[in-house]
Amino acid sequence: MGLITALGIDGRILLAQFVNFSVLVFVLWRFAYKPVLGILEDRKLKVEKGLDDAEAASKSLQNTKEETKQLLISARQEASLIIEAAHKKADERQQEVVAKAEKEINIITEKEREKIRAEKEAIMSQLKNEVSGLVLAGLQQFLSENMTDQRDQEVITKIVNNLEK
Amino acid sequence: MNLDISLAPNILFNIGSFPVSNTLLWSWLVFAFLMVGAIIFKYSLKMRPGKFQNIAEMLIGGSYDFAESLMGSKKKTDRAFPLVFTMFFFILFANLLTFIPGQSAVTIQTAGGVVPLFRAIISDYSLVFVMTMISVIVTQIVAIASVGPLRYVGKFFNFTSPLNFFLGLMDLVGEVAKVMSLSFRLFGNIFAGEVLGAVMLFLFPFFLPLPFAFLGLLTAVVQPFVFAVLTLVFISMATTTNEEATA
Numbered sequence: 238m239g240l241i242t243a244l245g246i247d248g249r250i251l252l253a254q255f256v257n258f259s260v261l262v263f264v265l266w267r268f269a270y271k272p273v274l275g276i277l278e279d280r281k282l283k284v285e286k287g288l289d290d291a292e293a294a295s296k297s298l299q300n301t302k303e304e305t306k307q308l309l310i311s312a313r314q315e316a317s318l319i320i321e322a323a324h325k326k327a328d329e330r331q332q333e334v335v336a337k338a339e340k341e342i343n344i345i346t347e348k349e350r351e352k353i354r355a356e357k358e359a360i361m362s363q364l365k366n367e368v369s370g371l372v373l374a375g376l377q378q379f380l381s382e383n384m385t386d387q388r389d390q391e392v393i394t395k396i397v398n399n400l401e402k
Numbered sequence: 403m404n405l406d407i408s409l410a411p412n413i414l415f416n417i418g419s420f421p422v423s424n425t426l427l428w429s430w431l432v433f434a435f436l437m438v439g440a441i442i443f444k445y446s447l448k449m450r451p452g453k454f455q456n457i458a459e460m461l462i463g464g465s466y467d468f469a470e471s472l473m474g475s476k477k478k479t480d481r482a483f484p485l486v487f488t489m490f491f492f493i494l495f496a497n498l499l500t501f502i503p504g505q506s507a508v509t510i511q512t513a514g515g516v517v518p519l520f521r522a523i524i525s526d527y528s529l530v531f532v533m534t535m536i537s538v539i540v541t542q543i544v545a546i547a548s549v550g551p552l553r554y555v556g557k558f559f560n561f562t563s564p565l566n567f568f569l570g571l572m573d574l575v576g577e578v579a580k581v582m583s584l585s586f587r588l589f590g591n592i593f594a595g596e597v598l599g600a601v602m603l604f605l606f607p608f609f610l611p612l613p614f615a616f617l618g619l620l621t622a623v624v625q626p627f628v629f630a631v632l633t634l635v636f637i638s639m640a641t642t643t644n645e646e647a648t649a
Contacts, residue, residue, distance in 0.1 A: 244527040245410025249420060254532045257433050261492060266484035268440035272447050273462045280449065 407597055411526045412517035414510065424519060425526030432496055432523060462487070472631070473638050482637045485540060489533055490630035496523035497592065497622030501615070506600065524592040524625075527585070534585035537633040538577070545640035584632060591625045 411423035443458065451459055465487050470479040505520035524530060546554045558577075560570040595618040602611040 243409045245423065246528055246531065247421065250423075250426060250528050251532055253420075254426075254429065254529050255536070257430065258488075258492075258529075258532060258536065261433050261436060262485055262488040264437040265440050265488050265491070268437075268444040269458070270462055270466075270484055270487060272444050273459055274466055276447055276449065277459060277463045283449075 407600065409527075409593070411521055411528075412512070413514055414512055414517065414519070423526065424517065424521045425523050425529070428499075428520065429496070429523045429526070429529055432492070432499065436492065436495065461491075465490070469634055472634055473641075478638070478641055482634060485536070486630045486634045486637075489537070489633060490626045493524055493533075493588070493626035493629060494623065497626065499523070500596070500622070501619065506603070522592055522596050524588060525596045527589050530585045530589040533629075534581055534588075537584060537629075537636065538581050541580075541633070541636040541640045542577070544637050548641045580636070584629065588625050588629050591621050595621050 411425040413421045413423050414427060415422050443455075447455060466479065466483055469483050469486065470476060473479045473482060500520075500522040506518055508519045509516050510519050542554075549557075558570045558574040560566040595614075598614050599611055599618055602614050
């Protein structure tokens with residue numbers, strides 16, 4: 238008993254301190270440990286999620302890059318096909334146009350030639366007419382001046398002779 | 403100047419017939435401070451921690467991980483951690499509080515003479531005894547809950563052979579001795595530190611007390627750790643049955 242008094246132990250104080258300490262344990266648990274451990278857990282989850290997200294993002298970025306690459310390649314192929322087709326079409330069209338132009342030119346040339354020929358003929362016939370007229374007039378004039386009956390007879394005989402030969 | 407060393411805390415005043423000693427008063431203040439601090443702390447918690455929250459998180463989180471590594475299971479740790487960590491933190495805080503300089507110079511006049519207003523809280527055996535009893539009783543409750551009441555009693559009163567009977571009795575003595583060893587280790591260390599400091603201060607107040615103050619600081623940090631870890635180990639041991647322990 239001497240030790241208990243020497244140490245200053247009092248049943249009421251023990252009880253009071255027991256209650257106090259229990260309350261302290263409860264309050265610290267409720268207001269300090271639990272929230273802190275909760276927040277640590279939350280943060281851990283968040284960090285894990287963040288890392289997962291980052292991984293997923295980088296993966297999807299990789300995929301997108303790959304897709305873009307594929308898309309570019311296919312677009313390039315398509316573009317070259319289109320250009321080739323366009324070249325072909327343009328060539329065809331050019332040939333068509335050239336052919337058509339040649340045809341037209343031929344037609345026009347032919348027409349012109351025809352025209353020139355017709356004109357030439359007309360001029361020739363006119364020329365013939367005029368020349369024959371001139372010859373006729375000249376002949377008439379010559380005959381009227383130089384023809385006598387005798388001469389006429391001679392000429393006729395000559396022509397007949399010629400015919401008879 | 404005379405050196406007055408008393409094992410019991412000094413009574414400051416009485417509320418009715420209830421004696422209020424200097425350690426009791428300070429323990430109340432520390433209780434109140436820690437509770438209010440915890441409540442304020444809870445409502446200032448942020449997902450992005452500041453300096454203080456960082457330290458608190460490191461302390462609590464690190465202690466939890468350490469406790470988990472000792473207990474081996476998260477469920478058991480969740481049960482034991484609040485009690486054990488409060489023991490550690492309260493004792494540590496109370497001990498560190500004694501290093502605020504100038505405390506021993508403040509005395510007040512009471513009915514029983516001039517007594518110091520401050521005294522290390524842990525150098526009052528009552529509170530240490532209360533915490534030890536909590537630790538030991540919780541250990542026994544955990545043991546009963548995990549192995550069942552019959553086997554719990556059977557551990558101490560084993561009639562299978564004379565040797566086992568003797569060992570069982572030794573276990574019983576060991577449980578009682580636990581109370582003594584656990585409480586007097588803490589109380590003795592802190593009280594001795596206080597006395598040593600006071601004696602050195604009394605002998606020669608300059609420089610001489612400094613090494614002892616450092617020693618006291620070491621004790622102030624190590625003893626709460628020892629107390630808490632021992633409690634944790636006791637609880638952890640109580641959750642494993644004899645078969646598991648020997649297997």
